[in-house]
Each structure stands twice: as C-alpha cells, then as structure tokens.
Amino acid sequence: MKIIDARVIVTCPGRNFVTLKLVTESGIHGIGDATLNGREMAVVAYLQEHVVPALIGRDASRIEDTWQYLYRGAYWRRGPVTMSAISAVDMALWDIKGKAANLPLYQLLGGKSRERVMTYAHCTGKEIDSCLEEVARHVELGYKAVRVQAGVPGIDTIYGVAKREGERYEPADAELPAEHVWSTEKYLNHVPKLFAAVREHFGHELHLLHDVHHRLTPIEAARLGKAVEPYHLFWLEDCVPAENQESLRLIREHTTTPLAIGEVFNSIHDCREMIQNQWIDYIRTPLTHGGGITHVRRIADFASLYHVRTGFHGPTDLSPVCLGAAVHFDTWVPNFGIQEHMPHDPLTDSVFPHDYRFEAGHFVVGEAPGHGVDIDEDAAARHPYKPASLPVNRLEDGTLWHW
Numbered sequence: 001m002k003i004i005d006a007r008v009i010v011t012c013p014g015r016n017f018v019t020l021k022l023v024t025e026s027g028i029h030g031i032g033d034a035t036l037n038g039r040e041m042a043v044v045a046y047l048q049e050h051v052v053p054a055l056i057g058r059d060a061s062r063i064e065d066t067w068q069y070l071y072r073g074a075y076w077r078r079g080p081v082t083m084s085a086i087s088a089v090d091m092a093l094w095d096i097k098g099k100a101a102n103l104p105l106y107q108l109l110g111g112k113s114r115e116r117v118m119t120y121a122h123c124t125g126k127e128i129d130s131c132l133e134e135v136a137r138h139v140e141l142g143y144k145a146v147r148v149q150a151g152v153p154g155i156d157t158i159y160g161v162a163k164r165e166g167e168r169y170e171p172a173d174a175e176l177p178a179e180h181v182w183s184t185e186k187y188l189n190h191v192p193k194l195f196a197a198v199r200e201h202f203g204h205e206l207h208l209l210h211d212v213h214h215r216l217t218p219i220e221a222a223r224l225g226k227a228v229e230p231y232h233l234f235w236l237e238d239c240v241p242a243e244n245q246e247s248l249r250l251i252r253e254h255t256t257t258p259l260a261i262g263e264v265f266n267s268i269h270d271c272r273e274m275i276q277n278q279w280i281d282y283i284r285t286p287l288t289h290g291g292g293i294t295h296v297r298r299i300a301d302f303a304s305l306y307h308v309r310t311g312f313h314g315p316t317d318l319s320p321v322c323l324g325a326a327v328h329f330d331t332w333v334p335n336f337g338i339q340e341h342m343p344h345d346p347l348t349d350s351v352f353p354h355d356y357r358f359e360a361g362h363f364v365v366g367e368a369p370g371h372g373v374d375i376d377e378d379a380a381a382r383h384p385y386k387p388a389s390l391p392v393n394r395l396e397d398g399t400l401w402h403w
C-alpha cells in the first residue's frame with residue numbers, strides 16, 4: 001500500500017491548524033494533526049522540506065519503521081517542531097491502517113478498556129463569583145471535573161482566564177507577543193481562597209483541577225500544593241517549568257496534592273526521571289506533540305509501571321484530528337486518568353467532520369474505521385492562515401518570566 005501523495009493543509013477556521021493528509025495508491029487516505037500553536041509554519045516547512053519527499057513511495061503499513069526512519073534517521077532528534085511533524089505522519093498512518101482493516105483505531109490498539117472517557121472543562125472568571133457561576137454552568141452541562149482559574153486582584157491579565165466575561169479563554173492573539181505582568185506573591189495568596197469557595201459551594205465530589213502554567217519555583221509550588229490540600233484537587237498542573245526533572249522531587253516531598261505535567265514535552269526522555277521516581281501522577285503529553293500514537297503509547301506503558309496515569313492536553317489549539325485520535329487512545333489505554341476538553345467552535349468542527357461524541361461530561365468513541373476524523377479541504381481553503389502569537393510574561397520589575 002504505497003503512499004502516492006502527501007499534502008500539508010494550513011487553515012484558520014477561527015484559529016490556525018496544520019493537517020497532514022496522506023493518500024495511498026489504493027485510494028485510502030489518512031490525516032494527522034501537526035499544529036504547534038504560534039509556531040505553525042515552522043512545522044509546515046519541516047514537513048514540506050524534509051518529510052513529505054521521503055514519504056512518497058513508502059509502504060503506508062510500516063508505521064513503526066517510518067517512525068524510526070523519521071526519528072533516528074534524522075540525526076537531529078526531538079524538539080517540538082520535529083516531533084509534531086513525526087506525530088502527524090504517525091497519526092495519518094494509524095488512520096490508514098484502521099481504514100484498510102475496516103476497524104476503529106481503539107480496536108487496533110487492543111480494544112476498549114472503558115465505555116466512555118471522563119473529560120474536564122475550563123471554568124474561568126475575573127472574580128471568584130463569576131468563576132463559581134461558570135462552574136455551576138459546567139456542572140449543569142454534565143461535567144464531573146472542572147479546571148478552575150480566576151483573576152487575581154492586582155494582576156491585570158492572567159494566564160487561563162478569558163479576557164472578557166462570556167468569552168472562551170484564548171491566549172494567542174496579536175501577530176507579535178503581547179506582554180503580561182505577573183506577581184507570584186499575589187497569585188499564591190489568592191488561589192487557596194478560590195478553591196475554598198468552590199468546595200464550599202459545590203461540595204467534595206466534583207473533581208477540581210488547576211493549571212499554574214510553569215510560573216512557580218519548586219519551593220513556591222510546594223507551598224501552593226500544601227495550601228490547597230484541604231480542597232483535594234484532582235491535580236495541580238505544570239507547577240514549575242520542568243527542564244530540570246529533579247525539581248519535581250522537592251515538591252513531591254512536601255505535598256500530597258497530585259501533580260500533572262507534560263503538555264510541552266515531546267518524548268519519553270523529557271519525563272523518564274519524573275515517572276520512574278514517582279514524582280508525578282499524570283502525564284499530559286498529547287499525541288500531536290509527543291511523536292504520535294506510536295511514541296505516546298510507549299510513554300503510557302512506561303508510566304503504567306509507576307502508577308502514573310494519562311491526562312492528555314486538549315486545548316482548542318490541538319485540532320479535532322488530535323482530539324479524535326486521543327478519544328480512541330483514552331478508550332484503550334489501561335492507565336487512563338482524564339482528558340482535557342475545550343470545545344472547538346462550530347466553524348472548526350465544520351472543517352473537521354468527526355464521529356466522537358460528548359455526553360454528560362464524557363467522550364464516547366465512534367465506530368468509523370481509523371480515528372474517525374476527516375478534513376473538508378474546500379472548507380479549509382476558505383479560511384487562510386493568520387499569524388497569531390502567544391504572549392510573554394514579565395515580573396512587576398520587568399524581568400522576563402516563565403509563561
């Protein structure tokens with residue numbers, strides 16, 4: 001089953017997405033997500049210049065060999081650009097294999113481990129009160145788990161909170177990065193009050209999550225973890241930047257709040273130490289940035305040895321192709337934890353028809369062969385690429401800080 005065509009499709013139905021479409025001589029095609037928010041065109045160039053020419057004429061059924069060819073064979077290994085490109089190829093090849101076998105992806109992986117996949121929603125508000133209203137709205141929609149992010153008095157624009165009430169949270173906007181100002185002291189003083197209010201209103205059954213977005217030092221993260229212990233979070237996410245995996249040890253030694261990390265990781269080497277030392281509870285590396293199904297499956301299997309569960313990144317800047325493949329993976333993977341869910345808007349969904357369903361706070365996998373997501377190329381062409389950047393973050397004295 002030779003690959004005879006490989007196209008990189010860039011579209012912006014509300015936000016930018018990069019999709020790789022592989023076509024085989026038998027007429028079966030598969031698609032993969034290669035979207036890297038704010039760096040989309042770097043992946044497009046990598047795919048077009050270095051990957052697509054090597055795919056034409058290859059046997060689409062040789063998923064593992066193609067992965068090794070693109071990873072080992074490249075000499076320059078890892079990194080978000082390379083790994084997003086490899087992920088897209090891998091996802092498209094699994095899609096083709098499913099279609100050729102007339103089986104949905106979860107069946108190729110080993111079949112269902114569960115009937116449905118628990119998701120968490122984003123609840124944001126400038127004030128604690130508006131945040132509580134958002135939590136109430138999402139509980140009404142059926143969610144069993146919510147990520148809660150509130151504005152902090154004295155900080156103007158803060159990561160994770162929608163800029164205007166009623167809007168969804170969207171960090172990328174201007175062509176050049178906007179500059180935000182951050183205060184660790186103000187943030188650390190405020191967050192425990194937010195979770196005290198949420199527990200007081202909603203009791204202890206609802207799962208609560210919180211994303212720190214890499215902004216604390218290890219000892220500050222330990223303080224936050226301890227401070228929110230009475231509110232029993234499902235997880236505290238990205239509490240430190242983790243280039244130094246060892247920094248998770250200190251946090252772990254101080255708090256029983258579960259820790260999730262990994263949305264910016266690209267390979268098993270980025271999380272190996274923190275998994276094998278059991279410094280984390282959830283690994284978040286998504287299929288689109290972690291080398292596709294072939295490599296993320298390796299991470300998940302390794303994690304299962306250490307009681308670490310999956311909690312895939314799932315913001316709107318990953319396309320429905322990634323989400324569709326993730327729902328299959330989540331349905332199969334034995335050590336599943338939770339799936340992030342920021343609903344795509346209807347325009348995005350119209351460009352990417354799919355068969356996964358949302359029901360009462362869960363995703364239910366579809367039965368279409370492959371990963372069940374396609375791209376409407378005519379619709380995609382009506383929405384050309386628009387540059388957008390993620391912001392940068394500075395401390396109040398002007399020091400450039402983590403974002």
Ligand SMILES: O=C(O)C(=O)C[C@H](O)[C@H](O)CO
Binds near residue numbers: 263314317
């Ligand atoms: O969804 C999350 O947990 C995020 O942290 C979202 C990120 O800010 C976003 O994907 C950046 O591109």
Ligand SMILES: [Mg+2]
Binds near residue numbers: 238
């Ligand atoms: Mg995050």
